[in-house]
Every structure is written in C-alpha cells, then in structure tokens.
C-alpha cells in the first residue's frame with residue numbers, strides 16, 4: 196500500500212472542506228474516470244494518499260469536532276459533493292486567533308460569519324507539539340485574507356515542528372526572501388503564495404492577456420471584478436485587509452502583459468459580497484486593446500465557478516509536490532510548483548512555461 200502524506204490544516208473553512216471531500220471522493224475512482232484532476236499520481240502518491248492528522252480553527256462550531264463533521268458546519272457553505280465521510284479521528288483544535296478574526300465579522304448573522312470559540316487558545320509550543328506528535332509532514336494555511344500575524348505564527352510552527360508549508364493565502368511567505376531562506380535553512384519545502392484556482396479568474400485573465408501579447412494586440416486597459424457569498428468574500432469587505440490580496444491578484448496579471456499597465460489602467464480585486472451566491476464566485480473580466488491599424492477592440496467575459504473545489508483541484512497537487520520535495524530532501528521555496536499553483540510565487544512564469552516546469556519537477 197502506498198505511503199500516506201500526513202497533513203495539518205490551519206482554517207477548516209470552505210477550501211479545507213472541498214479538499215477533504217475530494218480526498219474521499221477519489222478513493223472510489225479509477226484514473227480513467229476521475230474527472231477534475233490535473234494529475235492522478237505525483238511521485239507515486241494518489242489523490243487519496245493524504246491523511247488529515249491535525250486541524251486548527253477558532254470557530255465555536257468547529258473546535259472540538261471531528262474534522263469530518265467540522266467541514267460541514269456553518270458558516271461553511273460550499274457544495275457537498277462527497278457527503279459520507281467517515282469519522283477521521285482527528286479533532287479540530289483551538290488555534291491562536293491573532294488577526295485571523297476581523298472585527299467587522301461581528302456585524303453579521305452567525306450563519307454567514309465566524310463565531311469565536313471560548314476554548315483556551317493554544318500556545319505556539321502546544322501547536323508545535325501537536326504537529327510533532329501527529330507526525331504532520333505538510334501544513335496547509337487556509338486562514339482568512341489579511342491574517343498576517345496568524346500566518347507568520349503558523350509558518351513558524353511549521354518550521355519548529357519540521358513540516359513543509361503550503362501557503363494558500365496572500366500573505367507573502369514563499370515569495371518573501373527572508374521567510375524562504377528560513378525554510379531553506381531548515382531543509383523544509385514551501386509552496387506559495389496565494390493558491391490559483393483550477394480554472395479561476397486569475398488563470399483565465401492571464402491567458403487572455405498572454406493571447407493579446409502573442410497576437411500583437413496592444414492591451415490598454417483591463418479589469419477583473421469578483422463577487423461571492425462565502426466568508427472569504429465577507430472577510431474581504433474590510434478593505435484594510437486587502438493590500439496583499441490586491442497586489443497578488445494584480446501582479447499575477449501584470450506579470451504576463453507585454454508592457455506593464457500604469458496602475459490606473461488595471462483593476463483586479465474582490466469587488467463585493469452577495470450572500471445568496473454562497474460559494475459561487477462570479478468574475479467579470481474586460482480587456483480593451485488595439486489591433487491591426489490601431490483599431491480598437493474589447494473583450495468581455497463572465498466566469499461562474501464554485502470557489503472552493505476550484506482551489507482544491509490545485510491544492511491536491513501542491514500537497515503532493517511538497518511531499519515529493521520532502522522525500523527528495525529539497526528545502527526552501529519550490530519555484531516551479533509555486534509558479535504553476537500560486538498567484539504570487541517567488542518567480543513568475545507564463546502558465547505554459549510554469550506547467551512545463553512543474554512537469555519537469557515532478558518527473559525529475
């Protein structure tokens with residue numbers, strides 16, 4: 196039987212729910228009928244060769260529950276595509292709140308927002324011990340956008356416990372040379388920052404910008420407006436938490452333009468919260484440019500996707516690449532997987548280049 200990858204999860208929200216559902220969903224599939232995966236096998240690991248050994252959250256409706264129950268507890272609202280998950284035997288533990296909880300989240304009905312648990316918060320030493328005792332190999336960060344301090348707290352826990360780190364959120368760790376060198380010195384791999392979705396607004400926007408470049412069309416102005424109704428979008432109503440999210444999403448598009456657009460001609464970001472959309476995200480993308488003879492053209496696109504399974508389709512590969520690097524004793528920021536899987540990697544490539552690099556990394 197294949198060895199299992201032992202993971203820990205920070206933030207048992209919608210993305211964690213989709214990922215864990217997927218681990219069980221693909222157990223009963225054969226490679227030829229498994230839909231929705233970029234890779235059936237990476238380094239000998241199948242999508243279901245992943246075990247959840249530790250989980251941390253701060254919501255009263257999740258802390259203390261088995262992970263298999265916590266993922267279906269409010270305010271999680273993503274699609275349930277794998278309802279019958281057996282007891283996993285891992286209970287969600289109270290983490291450290293730090294800046295994971297934004298004050299404005301108190302102003303909404305409990306079914307839409309986070310409800311703080313009054314369980315005692317774990318110290319860093321306790322979190323590290325839990326990771327060590329459960330032999331966690333890869334720690335995944337799924338905290339809300341704007342959790343700068345909390346992300347650094349858990350990244351430090353990963354370093355102290357000897358875990359690889361997959362940073363799914365736009366707090367700059369893998370792309371921050373200081374943090375990347377801490378992981379390098381510890382001999383631990385890190386993938387980040389800010390996971391791209393399988394077919395999400397970022398990759399579609401980048402591919403269209405790349406198309407303009409390849410076909411000789413001058414891109415003059417572009418926007419990407421996004422709406423959704425999950426806690427990720429609710430949290431992002433506090434605009435002070437958005438600086439790095441905006442930078443990450445905007446740079447992902449700027450990185451593939453023929454010539455950088457001046458700031459006023461590019462607008463990319465989360466735009467509004469629409470409660471009834473739940474985990475459905477809608478992106479409106481517009482590109483304006485000039486083609487042959489300086490003649491103007493524009494392109495409008497509307498993308499509708501379930502946000503969390505869309506990220507899980509990438510996370511399931513990121514986890515396996517992190518484990519592959521652990522097996523190879525490769526520490527530091529993993530340039531190739533980060534470039535293909537994340538919006539704000541240490542080094543940006545076009546998606547075609549990044550895909551090739553990641554295949555080379557897997558097959559090395």
Ligand SMILES: NC(=O)c1ccc[n+]([C@@H]2O[C@H](COP(=O)([O-])OP(=O)(O)OC[C@H]3O[C@@H](n4cnc5c(N)ncnc54)[C@H](O)[C@@H]3O)[C@@H](O)[C@H]2O)c1
Nearest residue numbers: 206207208209210252290291292295338339340426502506
């Ligand atoms: N397609 C996508 O869904 C996608 C893409 C890129 C990035 N992301 C990012 O991934 C992150 C997770 O997204 P989500 O939709 O699962 O969000 P979510 O709001 O559903 O989940 C966040 C979870 O973190 C918990 N939490 C808050 N503070 C905490 C703390 N200090 N310690 C432990 N847990 C804490 C919350 O209680 C909640 O369960 C977000 O930052 C999001 O922007 C998502």
